[in-house]
Amino acid sequence: MHNIQVNSEDILKRQLELAEANRCLLKDKAVIGISVMGAIGSGKTSLIERMIDRLGADGHQVGTIAADSAGDDDHQRFLSHGADSINLNTQDDCHLDAHRVDHAMDHLPMDKLDILFIENVGNLICPADFPLGTAKEMVVISTTEGDDMVRKHPKIFAQTDILVLNKTDLADAVGVDPDRIVSDYARINPHGKVVLTDARHNVGIDDLLAALGFACTNTL
């Protein structure tokens, strides 16, 4: 019995190369890419809508890639807020990958965009393994999912820049203590930022934009 060393490349190397190509394209076009991951129904779309409004009022041109396994509900919502949007149905696939994002960007006016939000399929597992080439990544959860979400999905939270805890207005109603989520996150990702939001009532949106590196000056 003996061992033979294999000259093998990383099996996901192609994915990493495509993500890097996306990163270069976004940089060349001076577009800030934001990857929005999160649980189903956590409020990803609502938060992006609010940010489109805030950033748009400041004169920024916002683009969106609305990914869902089927349908165009999120895409239509983004269009109604004035974003340049492309609908991306993954057809039962549970996450986006850099290749699909590359093709989606072909259909967006990248030359005129300032910011591109890429809303992933609702899922707290698979998207973490497929980088898209964005400058920032945020993960959205909401109080209605319970206060144990970080410890149930530690790997995605351990490696993401920003945790958004949405629906803070419902925390008392569902008996959830936001502090528990915040302390769980601090334990596994001490350098991550936490932002508390209530997208429905437009609360915390400026904090989220600040965490993403945008300072809005308008007073919507």
Next chain:
Amino acid sequence: MHEYSLASELINALLPQVEGIEGRIVGVILKKGELRILSDQALANAFELLAEGTTLENARLIIEPVLVSVSCPSCGYQGPVDHASDEAFHFAVPVLSCPQCQSKVEMKAGRELFVDSLTVQTPAGTEAS
């Protein structure tokens, strides 16, 4: 659910490389970064099924973890990180922070997925190399 497609890519990449190897391939050593969200059991099962009928069909997929390794731009530390863990709940994640000075760190290893080596059973009477 990506384990089948990854096992398929792995086998397709390996088959041309194992052509001409003397002996029976009984093990494929796969290195997996600990931040990869992939099930070892599902990967091994997928490999076993997809390798049927190929020269890899007698091989067992052996998955060895690659621990997260970082470098700290603040104090110069290089090496592994601490883990937040609770074994009772299958909870063990590397904390991406410098274990010496608690600064933000750059990750150097921990997300890879590659075949490291093969274990080959040499035909009787042949010298193992």
